[in-house]
Amino acid sequence: MPPSPLTASSPYRLLAEQALSRAAGAPLLGGNAVELLIDAEANYTAWLQAIKQARHSVLLENYIIRDDDVGRRFRDALVDRARDGVLVAVICDWMGCLGQSRAAFWKPLRDAGGEVRVFNPPQLGQSFGWISRDHRKTLVVDGQHGFLSGVCISAQWLGDADRGVPPWRDTGVALQGPAVGELAAAFADSWRQVGPPLPELAQEQSVPAIAGDIALRVIATHPSTAGMYRLDQLIAAMARRTLWLTDAYFVGMAPYVQALVSAARDGVDVRLLVPGSSDIPAVGSLSRSGYRPLLKAGIRVFEWNGSMLHAKTAVADGQWARVARPISTSPVGWAIAKSTWPWKMPASPASSPRSTNATWRTPPKSCWRRAAGGAAKRCRAARPAAASAQGRRQLRPHRCRCAAHCQHRRCRAQRSPRAG
Template sequence: MPTVPATDALGSPGARWDQALARAGHAPRRPGNRLTLLRDGAATFDQWLARIAGARRWVHFENYFFMADEIGRRFADALSEKARAGVPVRVIYDPVGSSSVPRRYWDDMRRAGVEVRAANPPSLLTPLAGLCRDHRKIVGVDGVYASTGGVCISEAWVQHAENGLVYRDTAVGIEGPAVADLELAFARMWATVGPPLPPGERLDETPGDVAPADGHPGSAEARVALQAPGRLRALRIMELAILAARDRLWISDPYFLSTPRLSRALLEAAADGVDVRVVVPATNDHPSIGALERAGYGRALDAGVRIFEYLGPMMHAKTTVIDGHWARIGSTNLTAANFVTSWDLDLLVDDRPFAEELEALFEHDFAHSRAIEPGGTHRPRDGKPWGARSAGRRSPLRRAPGVPASFSRLGGELLRVAREPSRPRRRTATAAAGATTILASLLAARFPRLLAWPLAAVGTALGASRLRRAVDDRPTDEGG
């Protein structure tokens, strides 16, 4: 993938890539960053807690998923201790993602002086708006350090399997100009859910002058890409990145329910000779979603995509590396639901040493995964080879019955409607209906007993209606 030197002429390939990426993601390029790749939950927690302990000006903390377990209590204690010392501490959590956390957990932090806010609480007055979730993970300390990635606040992220493998997730520690972009993202969400940050806690609206605390700049060029509900920025960025790949395109994702367009781009890249590899969990923390992922293996394998199932407790990393030069680390799952209904954040890095370090992490994951081969020994329960399932089908996900196929169609339709520039009222209504149906489908997959009978009743009624229509439309002696 081309690099983007600052002296590029406007017409050069590097400048065109720079322009396309800036437009697609509204993510300006920030040179001079020093980045630390955090390979799992333990490394991430250690760095986050150390930075919180050393805070002098403020701590800004935003995360989708908290648990009131040992890790959750460690962070609550660290944030509370810093607030008692007089440092402003602000926390944003998602009330759906953190729904199992008792109110006492937040109240204890508030009593210690931490200001805690819930992002977009569900409301009976605006039920459809409640579908939009704050899925981001942001840590900002003193305006000189920030971090993002997929790591949540739970002891699940420090699990080890019996085979010694860890719960895999990836985050990145950031020092340099990109810190200001993450701080600005936090500030905007903070202002969305309540009064804005005080002036002394906001970096400039035009970030770019932040340097590491020791004064020594880094060498990595980075962008902070903000995904907001309905914006589709993460989808456009991934489409551009896949189209630009020349040699290698490696992706890790826990819930790889790719959209039809993204799936097609991956298959075309593989058919064009690009080394396309996807790492997903062998054991998914949402088993039904794992089944949906496997429903798409056949055609991907036939096209030359290599699929690896990580054998640790979970593969939760949302990362991409291309041609040993360009990398993405963030919170965005490559699903229609995330593209359309979530606030997410990804760090895009154009730096060979960092990308090579991420590639080495991918190599480790490949070595500790089982490779799925067309017609090989790793088969679903019905015993059919993955490749045998793809004959005569148009979309990888549409081979699966029931919810998987419906999810694929609904996801594609929802994205199509979201892209449509005309008829805003109709677009909004249709998108809301599509998002509601997707949510119902995911609830059915997650809680089958809860929704099985209502869905069965609806399905039976629809089937009976179709049968009656078929009988009513049968040919008669008087007609053709």
Template sequence: MSHSEASYSVSSSSLIGSLLAGPRPSFSRALWRIAAANVSCGNRLRLLRDGPATFEAMLDLIANARESVLYEGYIFRRDAVGREFAQAFEDAVRRGVRVRVLVDWFGRIPTPVSFFRELQRSGVEVRLFSPPGLRPWLGLLPRDHRKLLVVDRRAGVTGGIGIGEEWQYGLIRRRRAPWRDTAIEIEGDAARDMAEAFEKMWDRSLGRSASRPRLVRAARSSHLNARFHPPALVGIVEGEPGKFRISRALQLQAVAAERSIWIASAYFAPSLAEIEALAGAARDGVDVRVLVPSRYDHVWLRSLMVSGYRRLLRNGVRIWEWRGEMMHAKSSVVDGRWVRVGSTDFNPLGVAINYELDAVIEDTAIGREAEAMFLEDLERSSEIRL
């Protein structure tokens, strides 16, 4: 273990321990402290199970936009799905809506730059995040791996789904099932927090990273007072290089969990600190389950991922492999109460290097739905045994 990882593990564990020592703070307050999350209450939520449901929700939001459309993504294909979204963006511009599209330069490959120039000619503002330059690794790291849409700063969608046919039809169009993935539709203040997150990345793409101070709502303020809490409380966690925010949120949940921790992760290669958190929960009697793919979009990835499972399995963590097409979800549910949906995979790229965005939710209705969805997925999966 490197010195930096050791330092991170100790400092993170100490901070989590101090948060949960003595009188237990509310989860929202703890999430704000541990992950620098913007937290809001009173949000309306809808869990979106797959690509078709997510695309339908996103296109409906774009069609009803009145003032602004913000889209940020890692993958934007020039296929039937990509052209449908391009048309929706162009239609919105013709209605007088300001449309901005931010796509990662590396992730958009093999979509040609000309595709985005056509969007620009129609009035859509387009930026490609971090093209190669005279920097280490030729600018290849970090990447913008986030996936989010925000309309009129009032409603949005985030999750693991990019714009491409693999989420609608599968890699071989109409001959295979679509990739298994998850997203969440949010209406309320959390959508405004997502818009603020977009604005920061837009500034970064223009080289203005310091121009917009981070807005973090204080967890001690009145909107987090227990007597004002409607059920749906949402924290928007922005993963940034070297910040480990979603990892800290996972460790917080692992320490606080009393019954269950169920995780779906497409590229699962957790850090030592994350392994210890999950293994410790399992040893303490918490039902810890992890759902991973059996097929990967890159064939060499499976052997790399499987090599890290043994330590978890020996400590009572149960791992399933999805038997269908690529399982690309990045989600979790804890105690049927806390739900995470976003872009972060538990591996070094997702946790420590790339820009990511996740919605962490405290809501029992969404929690029950997420648990039911996870159990349905396990019926189409095979458990790995030592």
């Protein structure tokens, strides 16, 4: 018999809420309305509409704001609001915008009365200070409408129809209710880190009214904190039926992988959806290198066959969901990046492995040989298998051209004389 769902009055749910609040360092806020925004076009449309209707303030924080058609649309909308006396405050990340937009791009907004701050540019005397980055993608309008996403402001997320490149797959949410105040507070904290605090106009706006029946936590992460990591492990430990994960840059840490493996061995339906091709090839290779313990435990790993999968979501037991934060990146990831994301309940999958555009794959086994000088290199015998698993054509049958001491079984079979 499947386990019964946790009701609002269940003592187990109250215990889970307490554990999650302590791990995340964020309270559970009820009375919110949440709308899923799938892919960049839906996010951009909702964001621009909210900006154009702003009457008091627009607080925009994004890792990448690029000087292209999409970036100029947002800049022009912000310029119009600033000219009408609306408080416009923008934070962009120095590294994210490096080579994407320059000071001249923001000059019209600054001339109109808006303010733009760059997070953590390099500084003399701090050789590694630039490592800390602002990876948030949030928007708060008038203190009443909030948006949180994995989408940056760049035409790259829309794809290129002329070249046959489909849009990137990504997920965001539109929020109304008390949680919007938490988004605004997170922005104000970032704003104080790079200059004087926000004017009182933006801080004294009314508390958002009750807008729905969804309870959620807005978790604003900071460098060198492990609240996100602890929370993901708790969810993996508490899941009883299903745990569906989507991660654009999955590099599983041993403790989290162990949590997923334990859940799978306990009968939980654990699934992981990752990109079939990544915009950072090195991360894709690292991700595949960690498939083996997951597959051995019965975890189903899917690779997205469409364009770049940039979504970071999780759904557990149909009661908890997480949007817009990587699941289990390396210690460097949660030590240097700051982001904001909600764990909410009830939930519906934003990007689940049931999509017809994902394929369940078992990655090829790689063999290794020791070349002269002791350097480890991948045996040529494994390359056709890897090409086949990744959907590429295999041009010719495998012919071993490795060193004579290669111990791969196919290489040994070709070198040994056939019986009879």
